[in-house]
Structure formats: C-alpha cells, structure tokens
Amino acid sequence: MTNTPVPTTPDSSDPAVDGTDGVLDAGTFDRIKEPRAENRLPLGDGTWHQLARQYVWVQLISSGIIAVLVVAATLVLTLVLGQMWAWIPGGIxxxxxxxxxxxxxxxxRSYGYQLRQDDLVFRRGILWQRVVAVPYGRMxxxxxxxxxxxxxxxxxxxxxxTAAATTGVTIPGLRQEAAERLRDTLVDVAETRRTGL
Structure with missing residues (x-):
C-alpha cells in the first residue's frame, strides 16, 4: 500500500513547510537551544523553524525601558519623597x-515550531518547557x-x-514575511482538515 500525499497537506517536500524557499528560516537562529537535562522534552524528528534574531533586540529594549522606569520611580520615591520603603520593591x-x-x-533560542503532517508543534522554554501540538483541523x-x-x-x-483555549499558541518574533507565509499555509491546510466543532 502506498501513501499518496495530499497537495495541500504539509510535508517535508513542501518548500513553504520545510523552509527551503528561505522565507521561514531567513534571519533566524541557526539551531534550537535544548536543555542539557537528561529528562528534557525531546525535539523529535523533522525541521524546526526558529524566531528572527531581531526578537532578542525587541525584548532587550522593552525590558531595558521597564528597568529604567523602575529605577527612576524608586529614586524619585526614596530621594525626593523620602519613602525609604520603596528600595525593597524597587530593588526586587x-x-x-x-x-x-x-x-x-x-x-x-529555545522557541521553535514544526509543521508536521497533521499538526503544528510549538516548543519553548529551558527551565519550564512547554510543547504544544495544535491539530490543523482544530484551528x-x-x-x-x-x-x-x-x-x-x-x-x-x-x-x-483553537476551540480549547489551553491549546492556543502564540509564536512571537517571526519576520513579517515569514508570519504572513505561515498564516497562509496554516489557513490553506486548516480548510482541508476542518473537523466538526
């Protein structure tokens, strides 16, 4: 018995899925970072796509702005208003x-997603690891x-x-072009896999 692939189903020969067209993997990290622990969640087989390198800069700038605001508020409360208790929450x-x-x-670098035959698998985390498989038909x-x-x-x-709120997935830090390509691919595949809700 031979398996004939359905044209709209993701498989490793589809350039939009495996990234051979360069859109999904352009400007991303070269490999996914795995925890070193023996009991880690395995990556499994297949092509893993990662986030754009610019995501790190966006996160660093956002966190830096918040840190500056916290330090400024702490200094104003303690030095100007004389509220010495502000050092504790400000320091924390x-x-x-x-x-x-x-x-x-x-x-x-621990974020990644994989387009498999029947679902999209998303993973993140080093200490607190999460791996979620979202069936195409449930999107x-x-x-x-x-x-x-x-x-x-x-x-x-x-x-x-998805229908179940706990299985929803947000993939941050995709290049705009990659996000649009992935959206179009997922919508096309989901239409062919629609299940009764």
Missing amino acids: MTVIMVWTIAITPRQA QLVDITHGPLDRGFGIAQLKLV
Missing part, C-alpha cells in the same frame, strides 16, 4: 529585570499582531486560536 523589580535581560538571548483563527517596536524591527507575532 530591578533584580528581576536584570535577570530577564540576561536570559533573553538564550530564552529566544479557528490565525492572527498576526505587532506593536510599534515590532514594526520597527520588522517582526510580528502569530497567534493560533
């Missing part, structure tokens, strides 16, 4: 923001959003909405 928030800035590059909405900073760096977020 500053440490959290510095830690966030420090781990952002490694964290961004109800594919949404692209981007804020001003995202637009400045040419990236966007792609959000997949």
Whole structure:
C-alpha cells in the first residue's frame, strides 16, 4: 500500500513547510537551544523553524525601558519623597529585570515550531518547557499582531486560536514575511482538515 500525499497537506517536500524557499528560516537562529537535562522534552524528528534574531533586540529594549522606569520611580520615591520603603520593591523589580535581560538571548533560542503532517508543534522554554501540538483541523483563527517596536524591527507575532483555549499558541518574533507565509499555509491546510466543532 502506498501513501499518496495530499497537495495541500504539509510535508517535508513542501518548500513553504520545510523552509527551503528561505522565507521561514531567513534571519533566524541557526539551531534550537535544548536543555542539557537528561529528562528534557525531546525535539523529535523533522525541521524546526526558529524566531528572527531581531526578537532578542525587541525584548532587550522593552525590558531595558521597564528597568529604567523602575529605577527612576524608586529614586524619585526614596530621594525626593523620602519613602525609604520603596528600595525593597524597587530593588526586587530591578533584580528581576536584570535577570530577564540576561536570559533573553538564550530564552529566544529555545522557541521553535514544526509543521508536521497533521499538526503544528510549538516548543519553548529551558527551565519550564512547554510543547504544544495544535491539530490543523482544530484551528479557528490565525492572527498576526505587532506593536510599534515590532514594526520597527520588522517582526510580528502569530497567534493560533483553537476551540480549547489551553491549546492556543502564540509564536512571537517571526519576520513579517515569514508570519504572513505561515498564516497562509496554516489557513490553506486548516480548510482541508476542518473537523466538526
């Protein structure tokens, strides 16, 4: 018995799926970062696509702005208004923001998505790992959003909405062109795989 692929179904020979056309993988990291632990969630087989490198800069700038605002508010409260208690929450928030800035590059490399025969698999996380498989037939909405900073760096977020809210996935940091290509591919495939809701 031979398996004949359906033309609109993602497979490894489809350039839009495996990235051979260069759109999904242009400007991304070269490989996905895996945790070193023996009990990590495995990547499995297939082609993993990653986030755009600009995503790191957007996250660093956003976190840096928040850190500066926290330090400024803490200084105003303590030095100008004499509220010495502000050092405690201000110091905690500053440490959290510095830690966030420090781990952002490694964290961004842990994100990845894979287009398989029947579903899209999304993974993220080093310490707290999450792997979600979203069946194409259960997708109800594919949404692209981007804020001003995202637009400045040419990236966007792609959000997949399903009937079950817990299986929804947001893939951040895709190049605008890659997000549009992925959206079109997922909509085309979802139409052929629509299941009764």
